[in-house]
Amino acid sequence: xxxxxxxxxxxxxxxxxxxxxIGVFLAFRVLDFPDLTVDGSFPLGxxxxxxxxxxxxxxxxxxxxxxxxxxxxxxxxxxxxVRFRILNLLASILTMIALFSVNLRVMGKPNVALIxxxxxxxxxxxxxxxxxxxxxxxxxxxxxxxxxAVWRFLESDAGLxxxxxxxxxxxxxxxxxxxxxxxxxxxxxxxxxxxxxGALFAQTNxxxxxxxxxxxxxxxxxxxxxxxxxxxxxxxxxxxxGCVVGSILYRIAIQLALSxxxxxxxxxxLNLVTAVLVAVALVLPRLRRGASS
Amino acid sequence: xxxxxxxxxxxxKGTPLQKEALKGVNLTIEEGSFVTVIGSNGAGKSTLLxxxxxxxxxxxGKVTIGNTDVTRKSTSARAGLVARVFQDPLAGSCGSLSIExxxxxxxxxxxxxxxxxxxxxxxxxxxxxxxxxxxxxxENRMKDRMDLLSGGQRQAVSLVMATMAGSDVLLxxxxxxxxxxxxxxxxxxxxxxxxxxxxxxxxxxxHSMRQALDFGxxxxxxxGGEIILDVSGxxxxxxxxxxxxxxxxxxxxxxxxxxxxxxx
Numbered sequence: 001x002x003x004x005x006x007x008x009x010x011x012x013x014x015x016x017x018x019x020x021x022i023g024v025f026l027a028f029r030v031l032d033f034p035d036l037t038v039d040g041s042f043p044l045g046x047x048x049x050x051x052x053x054x055x056x057x058x059x060x061x062x063x064x065x066x067x068x069x070x071x072x073x074x075x076x077x078x079x080x081x082v083r084f085r086i087l088n089l090l091a092s093i094l095t096m097i098a099l100f101s102v103n104l105r106v107m108g109k110p111n112v113a114l115i116x117x118x119x120x121x122x123x124x125x126x127x128x129x130x131x132x133x134x135x136x137x138x139x140x141x142x143x144x145x146x147x148x149a150v151w152r153f154l155e156s157d158a159g160l161x162x163x164x165x166x167x168x169x170x171x172x173x174x175x176x177x178x179x180x181x182x183x184x185x186x187x188x189x190x191x192x193x194x195x196x197x198g199a200l201f202a203q204t205n206x207x208x209x210x211x212x213x214x215x216x217x218x219x220x221x222x223x224x225x226x227x228x229x230x231x232x233x234x235x236x237x238x239x240x241x242g243c244v245v246g247s248i249l250y251r252i253a254i255q256l257a258l259s260x261x262x263x264x265x266x267x268x269x270l271n272l273v274t275a276v277l278v279a280v281a282l283v284l285p286r287l288r289r290g291a292s293s
Numbered sequence: 294x295x296x297x298x299x300x301x302x303x304x305x306k307g308t309p310l311q312k313e314a315l316k317g318v319n320l321t322i323e324e325g326s327f328v329t330v331i332g333s334n335g336a337g338k339s340t341l342l343x344x345x346x347x348x349x350x351x352x353x354g355k356v357t358i359g360n361t362d363v364t365r366k367s368t369s370a371r372a373g374l375v376a377r378v379f380q381d382p383l384a385g386s387c388g389s390l391s392i393e394x395x396x397x398x399x400x401x402x403x404x405x406x407x408x409x410x411x412x413x414x415x416x417x418x419x420x421x422x423x424x425x426x427x428x429x430x431x432e433n434r435m436k437d438r439m440d441l442l443s444g445g446q447r448q449a450v451s452l453v454m455a456t457m458a459g460s461d462v463l464l465x466x467x468x469x470x471x472x473x474x475x476x477x478x479x480x481x482x483x484x485x486x487x488x489x490x491x492x493x494x495x496x497x498x499x500h501s502m503r504q505a506l507d508f509g510x511x512x513x514x515x516x517g518g519e520i521i522l523d524v525s526g527x528x529x530x531x532x533x534x535x536x537x538x539x540x541x542x543x544x545x546x547x548x549x550x551x552x553x554x555x556x557x
Binding site (some may be wrong): 152156164167168171172176179189233 | 373406
């Protein structure tokens with residue numbers, strides 16, 4: 001079994017990646033845009049936040065700037081797709097690849113450490129609660145705020161327009177919705193959330209690393225799919241909660257798989273385990289449907 | 294009011310597949326008039342509808358809807374002036390959204406969409422009332438996903454959606470073609486009611502000559518990208534399906550070999 005520390009560590013990481021999951025949900029499910037930009041915008045958020053914090057900028061402000069940087073990355077992908085008609089997947093891969101270089105430029109080196117620097121969490125460490133609990137609690141509160149904000153948005157007139165754009169673009173245009181603008185808005189929002197996840201990752205883990213983005217998309221997608229498997233398609237709020245729960249469960253499952261000696265897995269097997277988990281999560285609903293029909 | 298002035302549309306200009314879909318169409322439809330459009334496949338019906346809806350931009354000519362010149366306006370930019378029901382029942386609504394969400398989308402057609410909740414209690418009640426008027430029992434299924442509905446039910450909801458927001462023009466694109474005869478009749482009656490109640494300027498493309506003559510005030514026939522027949526008033530009242538076919542033959546001097554035109 002998992003130790004307390006390992007368990008709460010997994011929960012914390014799951015909550016950080018819940019932002020990624022919600023971002024991926026917005027792009028993949030709401031807009032129907034397979035956006036791989038997240039592999040670049042996650043470390044971008046981490047890099048921007050870490051660099052700004054090391055030069056003494058307020059960590060909250062650093063997180064906001066990180067979100068803006070993420071939004072800009074999403075906008076570039078949208079621009080390539082909308083303006084030049086580059087296939088959505090390819091447009092996002094181009095941005096993702098470009099961001100690797102951008103992230104190295106931002107940091108000036110492959111990684112930046114945040115040891116001893118004040119982060120968003122620092123003020124909460126001295127309040128008597130153990131650090132293992134403070135971190136997931138802090139990130140959890142932010143996740144709840146994000147879930148409520150995204151939920152209210154998607155149930156507003158503006159959000160409905162975005163959902164319609166993904167579901168039926170031709171009908172959306174006939175209803176007066178500028179579908180190109182919706183792609184810009186959706187990808188900006190999605191990648192801003194992912195970048196916020198990156199900024200929180202840097203602050204909770206104490207470093208930003210240029211390679212930390214590899215596989216972000218798969219992790220986010222895994223969370224979304226696990227959530228859908230658990231909650232089904234029953235409204236926006238449950239879908240968003242599914243993203244969060246899926247993200248946490250995914251981390252716990254990974255932690256369990258890696259810490260169970262019987263399986264003989266090593267940390268370096270992480271990507272393989274992730275791929276297997278996502279494949280299983282993709283196949284499960286299909287099997288269930290097959291059994292019922 | 295709809296006004297088309299010398300509309301020319303050429304697809305694939307300068308390529309071996311170049312096709313003149315509309316060759317200088319002039320058409321004025323007065324406010325509140327209901328016009329039916331017939332023609333064989335490739336006659337230019339869809340292109341004509343596309344020019345009005347904004348899906349097709351005319352190479353030449355001028356398109357006016359209401360008092361607005363919409364010639365260069367995109368579909369979404371002119372949506373406030375044009376309501377539309379598609380041939381494919383799946384095309385006119387979002388299958389993954391609920392009935393009331395689809396109505397909420399339609400209620401803001403052509404307007405800015407803000408951060409206000411799309412489904413407040415007052416709007417919900419309004420939508421429910423409008424759907425109840427259909428007498429299909431759908432008012433108890435407002436939260437059901439649209440893709441749970443039959444094709445006919447979806448077209449009925451699409452018609453309600455088309456009238457949720459004000460518009461100058463209603464475009465019907467063979468909107469009963471995919472339905473069974475009973476449902477098609479129901480939808481046509483509903484169409485008739487909606488159009489006369491709201492005094493909408495309506496353009497209905499149809500494959501059925503029967504429909505073309507039974508509904509509306511005026512019938513036009515397209516062939517090869519031109520309007521070859523335009524009847525209204527008394528001369529239209531006396532017109533039979535057989536006459537239409539004969540007239541078509543006479544005007545073109547060709548033999549009629551398109552089965553679609555013969556379907557009463």
